[in-house]
Ligand code: SF4
């Protein structure tokens with residue numbers, strides 16, 4: 001039997017059936033499917049699926065399009081926003097290319113202002129997100145926005161999004177979330193069977209496999225395979241490696257450098273908490289209540305720093321620190337992301353009070369020029385654990 005290293009090296013997303021840009025091209029050109037582009041995990045995925053359209057997360061995590069983005073956007077803006085916009089105006093994101101409409105939300109200021117310009121490239125439907133989630137009115141505002149999105153898609157695609165279709169898509173998405181959660185939970189094993197970069201690879205496979213039955217089967221098979229090899233003694237990570245949870249801004253291609261800086265220097269990334277990790281999959285949508293209300297509740301409770309206060313993030317982090325037996329928390333903050341940057345102080349204090357878990361905040365962008373500096377700071381942090 002091959003080792004887990006070989007298993008993950010051979011797991012090449014580009015060679016998988018039904019995965020990636022080629023699969024999307026076939027769906028659009030041969031099956032006449034409609035595509036809705038998304039950037040943020042507040043977007044109610046089930047509503048798009050219930051309109052028989054394909055929701056797809058658009059490219060936003062590469063340094064390659066930052067300069068293009070800076071043609072219209074200020075330099076001192078979060079790289080995720082500049083990269084997204086750069087991909088869109090240069091037609092370098094294959095998924096943006098096929099999207100009929102983009103759904104955005106009023107999360108942070110930079111993103112919502114960027115959507116005004118993006119609308120000149122492809123129509124953008126902006127959902128007005130309340131900035132808190134603990135008042136009754138927040139629920140009502142967000143519910144209205146979910147209904148407006150439903151009506152927008154019904155009109156655009158000349159279809160009816162029935163309660164039955166919504167319920168069906170809630171069940172489908174819950175199955176996918178559960179499969180992803182099960183995979184993530186392998187990181188609770190001590191030592192973890194997974195490297196952080198491998199977690200990314202598997203999540204990428206799931207997100208960009210558009211036939212969700214195939215995607216769910218695939219991730220379940222990967223989880224079983226990893227567990228079997230691990231139980232047969234294929235343990236690659238030392239029991240002494242400090243167990244690290246990464247929180248903060250969404251991660252991606254350019255910021256994998258943070259994971260590498262931890263794992264190349266003796267740490268073990270056991271949990272990726274951010275929006276490109278466990279966060280959107282942690283809570284399922286309630287299948288027993290009205291589907292619009294259930295979707296409203298789930299998405300409004302997303303623990304994003306644009307919410308004030310953001311108690312849900314504190315609760316989630318404290319729980320994950322315990323469940324994953326975390327030795328230290330790394331908060332990755334993208335340059336010019338004010339909400340995560342300001343929230344950093346609270347996160348540090350809350351972790352200290354709840355479990356005395358060591359915490360470090362690192363600010364970075366999409367360039368690779370700070371890799372040496374990241375390694376120095378993270379190595380010092382790991383040595384202290
Ligand atoms: S961090 Fe907030 S704004 Fe960014 S993708 Fe996540 S939910 Fe959306």
Ligand code: SF4
Pocket residue numbers: 078079080081107108109110111249250306334336337338339340
């Ligand atoms: S990382 Fe921060 S600034 Fe960038 S898009 Fe997300 S919330 Fe906005």
